[in-house]
Amino acid sequence: MTGRPPGRGRGAAPGDEVYEPAEDSRLLLAAALEEVTPEDRVLEIGCGSGIISRALLPRARRVVAxxxxxxxxxxxxxxxxxxxxxxLFSGIRQRFDLILFNPPYLPTGEEEVLEGWLNFAFDGGETGRETICRFLEGLKDHLEPAGGRALLLLSSLCGPGEVEAKARAEGLAVEVVLRERYFFEELLVMRLNPAESFGE
Ligand SMILES: C[S@@+](CC[C@H](N)C(=O)[O-])C[C@H]1O[C@@H](n2cnc3c(N)ncnc32)[C@H](O)[C@@H]1O
Structure with missing residues (x-):
């Protein structure tokens, strides 16, 4: 835990401005490598160090981060x-085949806010879901209606059940494709796609 925000277990060393890849980065990367095809135009939101976008570049048609x-x-x-x-999606007009996001998901009170840009890597607002909900509200308009899908990294700390309900309310079909348990939390990768492409 040394060098990380107390009790958080996510990747940061003192003085860092950019999120250091951690267990969550690696879990999303593993799911993305299974999912991507050479025809895909990929958008990674919140690329941080770029570890995921760089790994997908040789395996996709195009990667925007x-x-x-x-x-x-x-x-x-x-x-x-x-x-x-x-x-998030502000200023992005195109649609993509595959969208990825390892979001800030930690429930964060006012007294826990970090100084500087690194706070954006962690701070999910009071519920941990503030940025995730805004992401879900913009997602469908940026996915190809036929064949478009997204992979969203979540933690048990931010209420995956509530995230799933919000995704369904936004017209998205949901399935969990990967999960891993750690000492203090469970991480999971949720796959989302426009519900009508499943005939729902
Ligand atoms: C947990 S880090 C993940 C970084 C990298 N993708 C990885 O997996 O190692 C979350 C990243 O999302 C970025 N981020 C947070 N809120 C954002 C927003 N509203 N729009 C775009 N990026 C955002 C942060 O700056 C940070 O780089």
């Missing part, structure tokens, strides 16, 4: 990944 943290985008310069500074 965004982050709200300007320090995160530098690591992708010259890699072939199209890096864009954006708050």
């Amino acid at each position: 965004t982050d709200v943290n300007p320090a995160a985008l530098g690591s992708l310069r010259g890699t072939g990944v199209d890096a864009v500074r954006a708050d």
